[in-house]
Structures are given as C-alpha cells and as structure tokens.
Amino acid sequence: MTAGTDNLFMTDPASVLPPASLDWALFLDFDGTLAPLARHPDAVAVQPSLIHSLRGLSKSLDGAVAVVSGRPISQIDRFLAPLRLAVAGKHGLESRLPSGEIVTPVAAHPGLQRVKARLADIVACDPRLLLEDKVHTVALHYRQAPEREDECDRLVHQVVDSMDGGLQVLHGKMVLEVKPVGSNKGVAISRLMEEPVFAGRRPVFAGDDVTDEDGFAAVNALGGISIRVGPAQATAARYCMADVDAFASWLAGAEAALAHLAVERKGTGT
Numbered sequence: 001m002t003a004g005t006d007n008l009f010m011t012d013p014a015s016v017l018p019p020a021s022l023d024w025a026l027f028l029d030f031d032g033t034l035a036p037l038a039r040h041p042d043a044v045a046v047q048p049s050l051i052h053s054l055r056g057l058s059k060s061l062d063g064a065v066a067v068v069s070g071r072p073i074s075q076i077d078r079f080l081a082p083l084r085l086a087v088a089g090k091h092g093l094e095s096r097l098p099s100g101e102i103v104t105p106v107a108a109h110p111g112l113q114r115v116k117a118r119l120a121d122i123v124a125c126d127p128r129l130l131l132e133d134k135v136h137t138v139a140l141h142y143r144q145a146p147e148r149e150d151e152c153d154r155l156v157h158q159v160v161d162s163m164d165g166g167l168q169v170l171h172g173k174m175v176l177e178v179k180p181v182g183s184n185k186g187v188a189i190s191r192l193m194e195e196p197v198f199a200g201r202r203p204v205f206a207g208d209d210v211t212d213e214d215g216f217a218a219v220n221a222l223g224g225i226s227i228r229v230g231p232a233q234a235t236a237a238r239y240c241m242a243d244v245d246a247f248a249s250w251l252a253g254a255e256a257a258l259a260h261l262a263v264e265r266k267g268t269g270t
C-alpha cells in the first residue's frame with residue numbers, strides 16, 4: 001500500500017540531517033539512490049567508492065546496513081560484489097537476513113503467470129518495451145518509449161483488474177511493476193528492524209521513488225530518519241538530497257564519521 005497523499009509534504013531542502021550515529025540502522029534503496037538510473041536495468045554502474053563506503057558503514061554499524069530494492073537479491077549482489085549486505089529484494093518479497101538466511105515466499109501468486117503472458121504479448125509488439133520477470137513480480141519498463149506511458153499504465157491496470165485480486169501495480173520511474181498486495185518497502189524495513197542486528201537501532205532510510213514512500217512512512221513512525229534523493233516533490237521523507245552524487249558524498253562523510261566514532265568507542269570500551 002502506498003503512503004496516503006495526506007502524509008506527503010514538501011521537504012525543506014535546507015533541513016540538515018543530524019550527525020551520523022553508531023546506533024543507526026541504515027536502509028538504502030538501490031536504483032536512483034546508490035546508483036544512477038540507466039536506459040536498461042542491467043546497464044547500471046556502481047562506483048568503487050560506493051562499495052568502500054558501504055563496507056565501512058556496515059563495519060561501524062555492526063552489520064546494520066541493508067539494501068531495500070525492487071530488484072532481486074541476486075542482482076544487488078552482482079552490482080555490489082564482492083560485498084554482500086542484508087537485502088530486502090522485490091519490494092520485500094524476499095530478504096536475506098544479516099545471518100545469511102534467505103526468506104522467500106513459498107510460491108508466486110497464482111495470477112502472476114497470466115499477467116506475464118498478457119504483458120509479454122504487449123511487449124512483443126514494441127522492442128522498446130522491456131518485460132522483466134522477477135518470478136514473484138513482473139516489471140514493464142518503458143524508459144525507451146516514454147510517450148507510451150499512459151498507454152502502458154492503462155494496459156497494465158486492465159490486465160491486473162481482470163485478475164481475481166491479490167495483485168497491485170506499483171508506479172516507479174519509467175516502470176510499472178505488478179506484485180502481490182501486502183509487501184512493500186515499509187513492511188520490509190519493519191521486519192528487518194525485528195532482527196537482532198537491527199533491533200533497538202534508529203532506522204535511517206534513503207530512497208528516490210514513489211515506491212519508497214512506504215519506507216519513509218515506516219521509519220518516520222519508528223522515530224527514524226527518512227531521506228529522499230532527487231528533485232523536490234511531495235514526499236513523506238523528512239530530509240532530501242539533490243541527486244545520487246550528493247547522496248554518495250553524504251554517505252562517504254557518514255562512513256568516515258562513524259569509523260572515527262567506532263575507533264573512539266573501542267578505545268573507551270563503551
């Protein structure tokens with residue numbers, strides 16, 4: 001379920017984030033937050049400096065760093081290799097806990113196969129459209145045919161509405177994703193916060209898209225820090241960053257500050 005519009009407001013760009021703290025639990029969206037969006041989902045590039053920041057943050061926060069993405073865990077691992085963080089993938093439908101345990105649904109929604117078949121017919125007529133089968137969800141990318149946005153939106157909703165229920169459409173940037181109802185990034189973050197590595201910490205979540213609004217609302221409710229990456233727009237996030245580069249710089253600064261604090265903590269034995 002997407003955060004209600006009555007919860008959204010324009011974040012003041014001048015709002016300054018509180019200093020990084022060793023009691024944080026960091027939850028990070030991937031596309032558009034850690035890495036710039038690309039024309040094709042496979043063409044995304046990750047800066048080596050980002051891997052360095054994430055590794056350091058995970059060390060200082062005793063493993064309380066997780067990627068929360070619409071992508072499958074396997075793709076996140078490939079982009080961040082050799083780093084393997086906790087991940088909530090497919091909008092929370094699958095998770096890798098800090099212990100390494102993988103939690104996935106037993107079976108895909110029974111209606112999803114029919115949705116995939118119907119969308120495959122639509123994509124077959126236009127090579128600029130891309131259908132991404134993530135097993136438990138399916139995504140229609142129209143980044144290379146942006147003028148077909150309204151049409152794609154209408155077609156995907158028609159397909160989902162013709163099913164028996166239990167499925168919903170997520171609107172991302174140039175992508176429409178069909179997934180089972182009940183899973184979203186807010187639920188995923190709340191579940192991870194119950195894991196021993198994250199429990200008792202202050203959640204910090206950064207994301208860039210409509211699909212991240214549930215995550216912002218969840219960390220706000222938990223007394224955490226919500227950060228939206230990208231141009232100003234109505235959002236539940238309390239803080240904002242201009243773009244991926246600005247966020248990467250902030251992340252690097254947080255990594256350095258926390259590494260320093262972790263050394264101090266070790267020295268004092270607290």
Ligand SMILES: [Mg+2]
Binds near residue numbers: 031
């Ligand atoms: Mg994103």
